[in-house]
Amino acid sequence: MPYTPIVATLGYVLSPDRKRVLMIHRNARAHDHHLGKYNGLGGKLEADEDVLAGMRREIREEAAIECTALTLRGTISWPGFGKHGEDWLGFLFLVTAYEGTPLTHNAEGALEWVDRDRLLDLPLWEGDRHFLPLVFDDDERPFHGVMPYRDGRMLSWSFSR
Secondary structure: OOOOOEEEEEEEEOOOOOOOEEEEEEEOOOOOOOOOOEEEEEEEEOOOOEEEEEEHHHHHHOOOOEEEEEEEEEEEEEOOOOOOOOOOEEEEEEOOOOOOEOOOEEOOOOEEEHHHHHHHHHOOOOOOHHHHHHHHHHOOEEEEEEEEEOOEEEOEEEHHH
């Protein structure tokens, strides 16, 4: 059977001093699949846009800022990740410059600046602890990972560069 994932973007916005990351605390909707977790900004790609345009649109919608410098840090295939076992394919970006002042909240939850060295202490999806160091490391090569999920739990993790 062909792999037909939901295509999405996920972005991590750095503060101007590069010491903090803008995260969303998904705490606004009771039936949210991500309820209680912190995540980067992003979402599903629209049919008429490329992944870079989709990333910019999602950050504009979620934080009301315009990305002026961003880098593709990697891709992750998440078979079985969705609420009903859907497969997802994510394009992960690091945003190093933007214009505007980020919102403090949106319909999904509170937007919070978090110290980079505290990211892994947050309530995250368990798999995020494996790939987040790759998003922020000094290796310029993008990573490409596979992280299968079943029943909301990560089964394994592998990646290449």
